[in-house]
Amino acid sequence: MPTIHIPVLLKETIEVLIEGTGKTFIDCTVGTGGHALELLAQTPESVDLIGLDKDEESLKMAKERLQAFEKRIKLLKGGYENLKEILASIPHGPIAGFLFDLGMSSYQLDEPQRGFSFRNDGPLDMRFDVSQKLTAEELINSATQEQLLTLFKRLGEEKWSRRLSRVIVERRDKKHFHSTVELSDFIRRNIPRRAAHKTLARVFQALRISVNNELENLKSGLSQAFELLNIDGRIAVISYHSLEDRIAKNFFRGLKKQDLLVVINPRCARPSKSERMKNRRSRSARLRVIRKTADVTEEVMEKVMENLETILEADEENGD
Numbered sequence: 175m176p177t178i179h180i181p182v183l184l185k186e187t188i189e190v191l192i193e194g195t196g197k198t199f200i201d202c203t204v205g206t207g208g209h210a211l212e213l214l215a216q217t218p219e220s221v222d223l224i225g226l227d228k229d230e231e232s233l234k235m236a237k238e239r240l241q242a243f244e245k246r247i248k249l250l251k252g253g254y255e256n257l258k259e260i261l262a263s264i265p266h267g268p269i270a271g272f273l274f275d276l277g278m279s280s281y282q283l284d285e286p287q288r289g290f291s292f293r294n295d296g297p298l299d300m301r302f303d304v305s306q307k308l309t310a311e312e313l314i315n316s317a318t319q320e321q322l323l324t325l326f327k328r329l330g331e332e333k334w335s336r337r338l339s340r341v342i343v344e345r346r347d348k349k350h351f352h353s354t355v356e357l358s359d360f361i362r363r364n365i366p367r368r369a370a371h372k373t374l375a376r377v378f379q380a381l382r383i384s385v386n387n388e389l390e391n392l393k394s395g396l397s398q399a400f401e402l403l404n405i406d407g408r409i410a411v412i413s414y415h416s417l418e419d420r421i422a423k424n425f426f427r428g429l430k431k432q433d434l435l436v437v438i439n440p441r442c443a444r445p446s447k448s449e450r451m452k453n454r455r456s457r458s459a460r461l462r463v464i465r466k467t468a469d470v471t472e473e474v475m476e477k478v479m480e481n482l483e484t485i486l487e488a489d490e491e492n493g494d
């Protein structure tokens with residue numbers, strides 16, 4: 175039985191998202207359909223939903239789960255970094271809201287064959303879209319020591335990055351890494367035992383982000399979503415680590431400075447204690463929601479994105 179993903183910050187997200195003005199909601203990361211189900215249940219028949227995901231297996235599960243709303247949904251395989259192209263190819267109403275629930279689902283994490291978890295033995299894969307060429311195996315066995323160092327430092331914020339990048343390259347030049355447990359056992363042997371769990375989580379996170387180009391895709395997805403959104407429509411972003419949250423926070427700040435949006439929850443919503451106890455994977459979640467107040471020109475969006483890059487680079491240099 176595949177693990178059922180428990181949607182995070184469900185009530186908090188849906189109650190603000192459905193206030194968006196328009197007719198169509200876009201769930202950019204529909205996964206197994208948890209948030210989508212609640213959104214459809216809480217909106218009138220006249221409202222429809224387009225659900226995107228890169229993962230075909232998740233889409234199959236979402237289709238089954240959302241069967242009762244069959245007439246109101248379209249589920250498509252695709253990446254939110256291609257929102258404009260995807261939405262140009264299908265009929266839809268004015269867009270009332272976009273949801274980005276980032277990262278991976280519990281279903282993906284717990285499926286050993288997907289290679290996301292350092293606990294379950296499986297191939298070093300980590301692709302959301304299994305038709306993509308680059309896998310974690312290819313990355314770890316072909317990146318230079320310098321590239322691995324940057325990756326572990328920047329995307330994992332890992333303090334053992336220097337040592338790990340060196341020993342990984344020494345070992346893989348003799349014998350390639352093929353499986354998740356092969357890599358995690360090797361890492362365990364090369365760092366103090368007390369650091370193992372957190373380091374493994376960070377190294378696996380860094381590899382996943384890199385394999386799926388997650389940070390660049392998020393910037394691109396958010397800017398396209400804002401351009402496509404109806405006035406008074408909403409964007410909700412649920413992030414699970416500081417790199418993602420920093421992008422959402424600073425992107426919205428840039429548009430706010432131009433008077434193009436209102437931030438609905440300036441302090442961002444966090445899961446309650448009871449949600450954290452029931453669903454450990456919700457622990458690090460943060461929800462940010464905005465309401466669009468004016469359209470953006472291409473020129474202004476370019477400026478906002480340039481400023482965003484400058485802020486993110488400065489944060490990185492300051493180690494924030």
Ligand SMILES: C[S@@+](CC[C@H](N)C(=O)[O-])C[C@H]1O[C@@H](n2cnc3c(N)ncnc32)[C@H](O)[C@@H]1O
Binds near residue numbers: 202204253275277278
């Ligand atoms: C946390 S899960 C979403 C769970 C969903 N909200 C639910 O309630 O079932 C994140 C999903 O985003 C998908 N994903 C990751 N990057 C994506 C991208 N660039 N475009 C579309 N989907 C993506 C993953 O495959 C995964 O299914």
